[in-house]
Amino acid sequence: MDAVLDLAGLDALIRALVTSGRTVIGPVLRDDAITLAELGSAADLPAGWGVETGPGQYRVHRRADDAVFGHSAGPQSWKRFLHPPRRTLLTSGPAGFQPVREDRVEYAFFGVRPCDLSAIGKLRQIVGGPMPFVVAAQCTEPGGVCFCASMGCGPSAGGGYDLALTERIDGEGHRFLAVAGTAAGAEVLDRLPGRPAHERDVALAEEDVAAAARRMGRAMPGTDLRDLLAANREHPRWEDVAGRCLTCGNCTMVCPTCFCVSTEDTTELDGGAARSQRWASCFEIDFSQLHGGAVRTSGAARYRQWMSHKLGTWHDQFGTSGCVGCGRCIAWCPAGIDITEEAAALAEGAPG
Numbered sequence: 576m577d578a579v580l581d582l583a584g585l586d587a588l589i590r591a592l593v594t595s596g597r598t599v600i601g602p603v604l605r606d607d608a609i610t611l612a613e614l615g616s617a618a619d620l621p622a623g624w625g626v627e628t629g630p631g632q633y634r635v636h637r638r639a640d641d642a643v644f645g646h647s648a649g650p651q652s653w654k655r656f657l658h659p660p661r662r663t664l665l666t667s668g669p670a671g672f673q674p675v676r677e678d679r680v681e682y683a684f685f686g687v688r689p690c691d692l693s694a695i696g697k698l699r700q701i702v703g704g705p706m707p708f709v710v711a712a713q714c715t716e717p718g719g720v721c722f723c724a725s726m727g728c729g730p731s732a733g734g735g736y737d738l739a740l741t742e743r744i745d746g747e748g749h750r751f752l753a754v755a756g757t758a759a760g761a762e763v764l765d766r767l768p769g770r771p772a773h774e775r776d777v778a779l780a781e782e783d784v785a786a787a788a789r790r791m792g793r794a795m796p797g798t799d800l801r802d803l804l805a806a807n808r809e810h811p812r813w814e815d816v817a818g819r820c821l822t823c824g825n826c827t828m829v830c831p832t833c834f835c836v837s838t839e840d841t842t843e844l845d846g847g848a849a850r851s852q853r854w855a856s857c858f859e860i861d862f863s864q865l866h867g868g869a870v871r872t873s874g875a876a877r878y879r880q881w882m883s884h885k886l887g888t889w890h891d892q893f894g895t896s897g898c899v900g901c902g903r904c905i906a907w908c909p910a911g912i913d914i915t916e917e918a919a920a921l922a923e924g925a926p927g
Contacts, residue, residue, distance in 0.1 A: 577772035580740075580751045584769045585643070586617035588710070588738075588753075591763055592683040597708060600656060601685035602649065607635055609649035611656075614685060621646065628718040628902065630911030641749065644686055644742045647718025648901045652831035653684055653695055658702045660854050664838075667848045682707035687736070689714055689729035690721070690901040694831035696735050700893050701834050708759065711736035715743075715783040717791045720902030722915055725794035728899040730787040738764060741780035752780045793902065793915045795886075796922040800896070803921055804887040808879065812920045817875035819910045824856035826904035826914075827881065832897050835862070857881050882914065 580588065592599045593615060601614045604621040614620070620643040627634045628647060638645050663675045684707050687695070692711050699706065714723070714730035723729030732739045737760030741752040752772055755761035796803070827833040837855035842848045855862060858877050863870035871877050889897035898914075905913045 577755070577777065578753045578764055578767065578769040579772050579776055580753050580767060580769040582617060582749060584753075584767050585740075585751055587767050588763070589614055589617055589685060591766060592685070592708065592710075595683075597681050597683040599683045599685050600653075601710075602644075602646070604635065608633065609635065609646050611649070611651045611653070617643070620686070625716070626718060628720045628906045630720070630905050630913050631908055632719075632911075633906045640744050642716075642742055642744055644712040644740070645716050647714070647716070647721055648688055648690065648903055650829055650903070650907060652829070652901075652903070653687065653691055654698060654831050654833075656680075656682060656684075656707075657695065657698055657704055658834060658854075662852045664850045664852055666850075668846065679705070681705075683710065684708070685710045686712040686740075688712060688901070689732040690723040690726075690899040691831055692732055692735050693723075693726075693728035693899045694901070697832045697893065697895060697897065697899070698834060709736045709738075711739040711756075713739055713741040713780070713784050715741065715787050717787050718902060718906075720793060720905040720913075721791055721900060722793035722795060722902060723900030724788045724791045725797070726896060726898055726900035730791070731784045736760070741783065743779060743783060752776050793905075793913075795898075795900070795915055796919050798922050800918060801887040801890050803918070804883045807921045808883075810921055812917065813875040813879050815920075816878050816912060816917055817873060819912055820874050820878050821910055822858045822860075822874045822877055823909065824858040825907050825909065826912075827856040827858060828854065829903040829907045830885075831899065831901060831903070832885075837862075857884070882917065885914075886918065 589599055599614045600611055602609050602621055603612045603619055604624050609621055622643045623638050623641045624635055625638045626646045627636055665672050665674050687709050711732040713732050736756045739754045739756060743750055753764055755764050835855045836852045838852055840850050857880050860869055871880055885897040
């Protein structure tokens with residue numbers, strides 16, 4: 576049964592997950608950003624903090640209320656816990672090669688935005704691994720660079736969660752509609768202090784989420800992006816964006832679904848060696864390096880590769896788009912390049 580929790584109930588939820596032996600990861604305020612870190616209680620959440628985002632812009636600010644989920648996606652995504660930025664694969668020494676045994680951590684992800692919930696599903700298609708316990712936070716306040724509604728990835732959590740929370744603050748107080756999505760979620764919810772949800776609680780939550788979709792200021796063009804990109808490989812817009820793009824790779828690092836890696840071998844003076852894996856980016860000049868040189872030497876070619884794969888050929892590989900509309904690539908681009916504007920420029924004047 577759906578339930579309504581107050582702040583004490585929210586704290587009880589986090590403590591119940593910790594007590595169950597899970598490492599609870601959720602949003603915290605750190606280094607002037609909403610980042611992801613281990614939670615011990617509801618006191619660790621960024622109560623009263625919101626964010627302002629725009630192309631090449633991200634700022635935290637104090638809100639007029641104490642909402643704990645009143646912010647949009649920050650610089651970090653859940654990818655770093657499912658697909659770590661760096662992993663040592665094996666080491667070698669006098670005893671020969673030894674694979675590195677990784678300790679498995681049982682995670683609970685707390686406060687997962689619907690866009691990131693979709694990203695987790697897409698990423699796990701590629702990297703696999705155990706599914707964490709997920710507490711989603713339905714979005715009622717989109718950021719300035721969000722476009723998840725046009726990608727079908729929000730602001731409502733479509734599935735893949737154990738529990739979904741919708742926060743509301745009004746004259747009746749500060750509360751959270753909690754909806755179980757799995758039997759494991761229902762079992763946890765049954766043990767929490769709260770009251771049964773009424774039809775009005777559900778209706779208010781649905782309206783808040785619907786209002787968030789209406790307030791979303793960005794959208795992808797309403798056309799088949801896969802076909803659009805395939806038909807416009809020689810479009811002059813690629814050179815235009817290359818004149819602004821620094822090929823720094825920020826967009827791929829903050830993207831919650833980019834998964835490319837590179838393998839490195841290192842040696843030590845004592846004769847030891849290690850093979851490690853790190854995140855890589857298609858914006859690196861040596862990403863497409865072959866024996867005769869790099870395949871994509873220009874900024875235009877590298878940006879086209881990233882955008883064409885993310886919005887186009889990802890469908891061929893995985894049956895879906897690789898973009899969830901979180902807007903991180905826009906906010907954290909030092910040149911303020913907006914992927915929705917680039918797609919719109921390609922679509923302008925296209926048939927259909």
